[in-house]
Amino acid sequence: MKSAARAAAPMWFSAGVGIFLILINRPLLAAWLQDPSCQTAPLAFLVWLFPVAGELLRKRLTTGGIAWMSTALLIGAAGSAGELQVIKQAALGMWISGFLLRMPARWIQWSFAVSWMPAWGWISHRFLHIEPSWSRPVLALAGLVLVAVYHRSKTNQPVTE
Amino acid sequence: MNPRVGQLFLPALLAFAVIVGLFWQHIPMVPTPPLIEQISRGGWRIECRDESLAEDELARLSGARAIRRLYAHDSGRWVLTAIDGSANRSSVHDPAYCFLGGGWKLVSTEPLILENGEASLLTLQKGSETRQLAVWFDDGRRAFSSPLEYWLKTTLRRLSKGISGPEPLQMVLYADTAVSSPDWPGAAYGLVPQLLTRPPLDPTK
Numbered sequence: 001m002k003s004a005a006r007a008a009a010p011m012w013f014s015a016g017v018g019i020f021l022i023l024i025n026r027p028l029l030a031a032w033l034q035d036p037s038c039q040t041a042p043l044a045f046l047v048w049l050f051p052v053a054g055e056l057l058r059k060r061l062t063t064g065g066i067a068w069m070s071t072a073l074l075i076g077a078a079g080s081a082g083e084l085q086v087i088k089q090a091a092l093g094m095w096i097s098g099f100l101l102r103m104p105a106r107w108i109q110w111s112f113a114v115s116w117m118p119a120w121g122w123i124s125h126r127f128l129h130i131e132p133s134w135s136r137p138v139l140a141l142a143g144l145v146l147v148a149v150y151h152r153s154k155t156n157q158p159v160t161e
Numbered sequence: 162m163n164p165r166v167g168q169l170f171l172p173a174l175l176a177f178a179v180i181v182g183l184f185w186q187h188i189p190m191v192p193t194p195p196l197i198e199q200i201s202r203g204g205w206r207i208e209c210r211d212e213s214l215a216e217d218e219l220a221r222l223s224g225a226r227a228i229r230r231l232y233a234h235d236s237g238r239w240v241l242t243a244i245d246g247s248a249n250r251s252s253v254h255d256p257a258y259c260f261l262g263g264g265w266k267l268v269s270t271e272p273l274i275l276e277n278g279e280a281s282l283l284t285l286q287k288g289s290e291t292r293q294l295a296v297w298f299d300d301g302r303r304a305f306s307s308p309l310e311y312w313l314k315t316t317l318r319r320l321s322k323g324i325s326g327p328e329p330l331q332m333v334l335y336a337d338t339a340v341s342s343p344d345w346p347g348a349a350y351g352l353v354p355q356l357l358t359r360p361p362l363d364p365t366k
Contacts, residue, residue: 013171020179027251066171073178080182082316083250122258 007066014063014098017073021092024080028089028118037121040136045116047140051109051147052099064098068106072098086119093117102154105147112143190323196301196330196357197226197245204355208233212240225252231337232356236347238337241356247328250315255308256296256333260285265292273297273345276354278304280332282345292335293343299357300329332356 009017032038055061063069072094079087093113097106114120120139121132128135203209212229214222226245231238246253257267265285273282273295280297297304298311305311317325334353336343 010171013175016175020175020182024182070171070174073175077178077182078320081185082320083186084312084316085251087316122255125258125261126255 009063009066009069009098011063013066014069014095017069017076018095020073021076021088021095024076024088025092027085028092031085031118035118035121037125037132038118040133041116041118041120044136044140047137047144048109048112048115049096050144051105051151052096055100060101061099062101064095065103068098069095086117089113089117089119100147102150105150108143108146108150112139112146115139115143186319188322190318193323193327195226195245195247196299196327197228197243199301199358200228200230200241200243200330201355201358202230206235207352207355214242222249222252224249232352234348234352236344236351239348239352240335240337242333244331244333245328246315246331253311253331256294256331257281257283260294263287272306273349275304275349277302279306280304280334280349280353281306293345295332295334295345295348295353297332298329299332301327301357304332304353330357 032041052061064072072091075094076088076091079085079089079091090110090113094110097109097113100106100109114123115136120136124130124132124135201207201209210231212231214227214229218227222244225248227242229240229242231240244253257270260283261267265287268284268286268291270284271282273280275297278297278299280295283294283296285292285294297306298308298314300314311329311331314326314329318328334348
């Protein structure tokens, strides 16, 4: 039995969360345009969006679970109050990932959202010693492949979340 | 979910998050004297002179306050740049990362022990030029070198509206002249403790 928290969120709620998260993430666009380490971030974002676009084309897009969307909303609010961009961007990534039907696919999709975040420039250089310019699209592509493989393995199984 | 709960809870949650997310940052902070105003202009066996920041540096700070001072001390001549990110925290970066944008290559990172904590001693190289920088954050009581700790402290400060403590400063110290081996221990124990006027220690703690 589905718990109340996992029930599908009403469309108006998911839309409201999205509008709020897009509003508080306006600096992301400026970072993409100005930060040299973000040159390939828009490309990574487009690649990263593929699974959600695929679900849209197959008319399997959901409005997300209430718990998932509420968590994205609260993370975004905390990031905005604490003025920490990476938290706000994580909330935006969580909101978009919430449109995927299956819970594990959402988690995979969300974890690869870091590919288009400005913070990846710092993480890749500081800890992995790799260039963000090529690693961003590669990371987004890796996420896309993982979600696709997961979906393929579950194609004939009913959704149990 | 109970329809009544859905009808009441979700709009209330959305309204709460929007109010907190959009308006919290406009609530004034608890007034505390900015640490950047406590950077000393001299001290025991120290001479000090203000230096101005370059136009492109000021542009990059976009609203954040910064000062640059040149100190002459027994350990040598040093340049200190202190940045207060209260007005724009995005202007404070991890120096080990942001210098790479200027064509520098990070050769090594070592800890530099200070009287009240720890700094990172970075060795950078560009072509045949080598430069060492000591970088740390200072919250008025303790020096620390972790950017993650800086982001955590500054986020808590914004969430608590300043109750958690003052905005830590980012401090960058380097030798003024091309000295092959700057006297870092001399600077760490002779100059750095005098850079910031600290509150007297509470004997009860």
